[in-house]
Every structure is written in C-alpha cells, then in structure tokens.
Amino acid sequence: MSDAPRLVPIDELNKRITHAALFNTVKSRTLKPLLQEALQRMNGSGEDAEPKYQQALAAVREAEDDAIDALAREFAALGQEDYINRWGVVQLLHDLQDPRALSLLDRIIAAPMPAEGSRDPHGSSAGREVVIRTTAVEAVARLAAAGSTDARTALLKHVRHPVRSVKIAAALAYLEQEGARGRKALLARMAKSDHWMVGIRRVSPREFPAIEGHRFLRPTSPPEQGNVPRPASGDAGAATKRRSASAGAPTPRSVPTGPADRVTRRDSSPKRAQRRSRKKG
Secondary structure: OOOOOOOOOOOOOOOOOOOOOOOOOOOOOOHHHHHHHHHHHHOOOOOOHHHHHHHHHHHHHHOOOOHHHHHHHHHHHOOOOOHHHHHHHHHHHHHHOOHHHHHHHHHHHHOOOOOOOOOOOOOOHHHHHHHHHHHHHHHHHHHHHOOOHHHHHHHHHHHHOOOHHHHHHHHHHHHHHHHHHHHHHHHHHOOHHHHHHHHOOOOOHHHOOOOEOOEOOOOOOOOOOOOOOOOOOHHHHHHHHHHHHHHOOOOOOOOOOOHHHHHHHHHOOHHHHHHHHHHHO
C-alpha cells in the first residue's frame, strides 16, 4: 500500500477502466487467433511462459497473412487513450523482429506528442506516450542489431526527437550498434546542448553498492564535525575523550555531574560572587 497523498479514500472505487478488445480489425480467420494467442502469452507467467510466448510468435511469423500490415491497421484504429493496447501492439512488433515493421515503428516514434490529458500525477498520459515511443525505439534497435542499415539510420534521425527520453534512447541504441566509429556522426547530428547524453551508459544493478541502513548513496565528503554529545557519567566522558583523541578532534571539556559540581556551579553564580565580595570588604 502506498503512503502517497490521495484525493479519495483508499478503498473507494470511483472509476471503471475498460480496454477495447484487440485485433477486431483483423479479417483473417487464421491470423486473428494467432495474434490473440501471442498477446495472451506475452502477459503470461510461470516457468514455461517464455517458451510458450516464443512458440506463439513463431506461429505468427509463419502465417500466410501479413501480420505487420494487420498490426499497423490495428494500431491506427485504437483510440489515443487506449495506452495498454497500443503498447501491446508495439511490443509485438518489437518481439516479431520483422524488418518490414521499420516504417511503422518510425511513424510511431515521430508522431507528435499529445498534450497532457491527466490530472493524476501518478497516471500521466504524456508518460504513457513516452513509454510507447521508447518501446518502438527498442524495436528499431533490435532491427539494427540484426544488420539493418535503415534501422541504424532511423536511430540517428531520432536523436533530435523533441522528447528527451526518446532522444536518449535513440542515442544509446545507436552507440551500442556503431560503437566508437559512430560517435562522431552522433555528435554531429545532435544539438550541442545534448552532447552530454553520449556519456550515459547502461549499467547492471550489480554495479551499484549495497544499501546500508537508510543511506542510498555513499557520502562524497566526511561527516561534519558537530558538537560532541555530553556524557551522562564520568566513565562515558573518559570514553569520549579517548575517541576524540584517536580521531584527532579537540578534547571536550569535562562536564560536572556530581554534588560537588553542583555546589561549584552555585558558587560561580553572580549573586554568590557579590556576597563573597561584601564579606571580604
């Protein structure tokens, strides 16, 4: 359960979200069930989920009907707010790895970003649009990795995309395919203000240090030297002196704790000093 601020009670159901059924535009009686099976296997779980999904993808590839054209028509027919199904179509294009899908993927990436349509900060419509486009960039990158020069050209084109996340995804994918030899072409294509993106690299979670307590980042400087806490007893004060001396810090003054010390503090008060001076006079 999240502790984020909410506008409605946690257990209140105030909106029902429905998604249109996919592949209603597919007229082929053989291709439609294959696409539906692939989509179902995409969302599967269990030890055999991945093998079954790959089998479903292979069946789509072997179908006589053109699956890429069917997916293109399906994507165009889906409503703008049907983010889940639109993403599902793009993910299928990604996993099918068909070079004929490049022009469709290129259009999806280049499509203008619609204005933010959600008031919920946790459900940004612009964020969902970015996910659809970055998934399409990943699909183009897979085609480039398979040897498509047109796919690499498309990646280079999209490093000037108006959305930062999309241009970063395209730039990293292009560098992964072209390596050091493509760095010069990439910098020439990118705006100078975006050259810092070339320094981004993908890292494995294992490269990050383990979390210690509540500290998520290692300190970059030694902790500040604050006031040393006053000890509650004489033994604790001696221990504090030893720790401070071993650390090179100045030794704190001892703090009175006993009855005699309380008398000393009373004698050092201004009124007691005046009384002593009058007696001496």
